[in-house]
């Protein structure tokens with residue numbers, strides 16, 4: 001049996017994406033193991049989920065550090081100690097510095113609840129509704145020095161409905177996050193993600209969808 005990819009997950013909140021990764025590791029559809037879960041927030045639900053699954057956890061409170069760099073160095077030290085090969089940011093509400101990116105070059109990924117490059121940053125479900133977009137979705141991408149700007153690995157699209165609230169749209173997007181994040185990690189684990197300029201090419205390739213979506217629909221409903 002081949003060695004499993006060792007993931008370090010960083011989360012600040014409830015941890016439903018972390019849970020999706022835990023579940024896919026447990027059912028064998030993700031050929032990886034979570035070596036450690038780190039949170040900057042002592043109250044993060046993600047820490048409880050990890051503990052329940054028997055995963056090592058560390059809380060590193062950013063308020064105990066006087067610079068972003070010193071905080072990042074402490075996180076990097078713990079990740080290295082745990083033998084982490086891929087860092088998955090899962091609702092980690094801290095901007096990371098070159099200290100972090102240099103230590104894990106090409107090995108930090110993030111999930112974002114919008115179709116990048118539209119709506120980077122925070123409160124993006126509300127922004128997509130207010131803008132009047134007809135679709136949104138989620139994006140897993142490699143992390144670079146910008147905010148939500150790194151090469152895109154996988155995206156899923158959901159419609160924005162006329163009666164959507166920020167909460168209803170966030171829930172629809174979250175369901176897709178839970179599908180695509182483990183998938184992105186599996187492709188990384190298989191060594192199939194090749195970054196060419198800004199593009200992430202899947203090698204060997206997968207059959208790709210050709211169907212286009214429209215919202216509102218173009219064909220009249222029967």
Ligand code: GRF
Pocket residue numbers: 011013014015016017018090091092111112113174177
């Ligand atoms: C998700 O919407 C993720 O895209 C964003 O933060 C949220 C985290 O949710 N980066 P959870 O903690 O995984 O439930």
